[in-house]
Amino acid sequence: MWRVARSAASTFRRTRRLSTAISAPCIVHKRGADILHDPWFNKVLVNLEVPQFVWDRGVVVVVWKFNAILDLPNTGHGFPMTERDRLGLRGLLPPRVISFEQQYDRFMESFRSLEKNTEGQPDSVVSLAKWRILNRLHDRNETLYYRVLIDNIKDFAPIIYTPTVGLVCQNYSGLFRRPRGMYFSAKDKGEMMSMIFNWPSTQVDMIVLTDGSRILGLGDLGVQGIGIPIGKLDMYVAAAGINPQRIYLCLCLTGAPSYAWRGTNNQKLLEDPLYLGLRQPRLEGEEYLSIVDEFVEAVHARWPKAVVQFEDFQAKWAFETLDRYRKKFCMFNDDIQGTAGVALAGLLGTVRAQGRPLTDFANQKIVVVGAGSAGLGVLKMALQAVSRMTGPSADPHFFLLDKNGLITKDRKDIDPAALPFAKAHHEIEGLGLQEGAGLAEVGTNNCYLHLSAFYAFQDNKAGLNVCQVKKVKPHVLLGLSGVGGIFHEEVLRAMKESDSVRPAIFAMSNPTNNAECCPVDAFKLAGEDIVFASGSPFANVDLGNGKIGHVNQANNMYLFPGIGLGALLSGARNISDTMLEAAAECLASYMSDEKSIEESCIHPLTSKFLVLEKLSILATADWFWPYRISSIRDITAEVGAAVLRAAVAEDLAEGHGDVGVRELQHMSKEETIEHVRQNMWYPVYGPLVHE
């Protein structure tokens, strides 16, 4: 409908009340009641309902009651009378017209009432209730849904994205009301090329694909993993302004959740009578790949210019599929590549926060706990950064652990992706370390429906061998293990002995219960001067004496929307390392206008990464990482422009829509950022015209 692009998030907010005055018409091919039932075109605010809860042995039972308690009118109808005549709607709605702004305010009022009514309920119950009310709006009126999401992204991101989305996935079969996305299973082999045409949109720009095999840190959730692409695509709309009519999400499911992988908890899922997936083992080997091949080819046959984001695949398939498709199609793996850029930006920010020159990054001792898709992706990009600073003979001080402890060259059957980070004997003997140091007798790390698992590992004796932290004295301890509480008391206390006066602790695993530690403990046990970041949002910590322990969010949501949007608008044939580096570098040097950082910058930009010298001004405890979710559209515009320009420079761009590659080549940096902004979709009601 309202395909109007605006210049910046701040402008979006300022002009909210004026927006209907400048909206463009939208062609519809429906009339009458069909329009009311289509969330893309509907302008009715549906019944606002208040949930009542029962928390029954770990399962939330939500009973919905009509809104009489809220004392709000039941519905609001945004169709003006002329439009009702034009579209055969007259008489199908009560006579009063309620404006978009009034509907917006009503929804927000009902949301705030929900918050008030649920005070004192368990967090998970309240979060699910919030998700439910948003989801109901999403099901019925996408324009209003995306508008409230964009305008309230700080409050709503934790609901539609991590951590609540994890809880939603765990309970998805029970929460399922209406289909969203497409599902491909082993049963669809040979049919995908025709199935893809069942999708209603003729144009698709962005696709998020998962096989459900590693959902956040929750393990294999099978078909219930669909909640993740839904959340990621909502972030694409909110952060990158991808038009929701041109997104497509799917779950290429190749069998039931595997219960051989990560413990046995998912036996529960398989025995759940509501489970909506296939009850047959996951496919393996060539059989698995042939299904994904067929899907990827079908998608590109119908939408050759769509960008495909692979999400939450278990590590072996994450790496394999990335290698297999990245040169052939415009695709990337968010967990490997998106996470890396965000972590690198945080690591570089930490160097500044430690009051050291940026080139000191090469000397940082970084312990990474978790050698899966995310951990290895981070180290690969960190190695590239060190090599750019010190040359090809770079010898970074990285220590990598997986569930079997420290990875060394003595490791049998070492994962080839981990080999470049495996320590040689001579590198660690002086520290008294050896292969498998820190080997932990870890139990399952799958917290399926187990909401109190946060400190499970405190009781689990080891997890991470504290000796390593004591011996290495790292500057940075970074967790991407998926294991909640693995940075337990002793580990955090040992970080006090770090060689840095301001050590960094990044507990990046999601969702909240799977974070390696929580910020309260980190500040309490490792010291008030630490730099802290987590993958899921946590509140800042009141340290007393007027001091605040600042919690940064290190989540790939700051990067993937810009990677996807930049790749799309450039019309890139594929997504190269250079484009990804440009994204990471842009994020690392992103400055917030609010802080007037740009004006304070005095250093010449002598090398690509030295642009980050600007960050020296940020070297304070609470401002080393200048990202705020409320500026996510601004960040995405800059990241998107950096990716686009890198694609053009590398001759990978083919242009998008009516903007050809020549035009892209002639855009300055500022013009490119403006071009990206202008292409961000923004939700307002526009006139519907029947064709």
Ligand SMILES: NC(=O)C1=CN([C@@H]2O[C@H](COP(=O)(O)OP(=O)(O)OC[C@H]3O[C@@H](n4cnc5c(N)ncnc54)[C@H](O)[C@@H]3O)[C@@H](O)[C@H]2O)C=CC1
């Ligand atoms: N903050 C962010 O933006 C992102 C966070 N993540 C989170 O990172 C976590 C891991 O994701 P992936 O790497 O894709 O998973 P993965 O399953 O590929 O890797 C997990 C790694 O952790 C290791 N591990 C398990 N238990 C351990 C223990 N007790 N001690 C040391 N290592 C242990 C495993 O051996 C494996 O190497 C998940 O919780 C995910 O939500 C992933 C991507 C982005």
Ligand SMILES: CC(=O)C(=O)O
């Ligand atoms: C953030 C994300 O992509 C993950 O936790 O898997």
Ligand SMILES: [Mg+2]
């Ligand atoms: Mg992910």
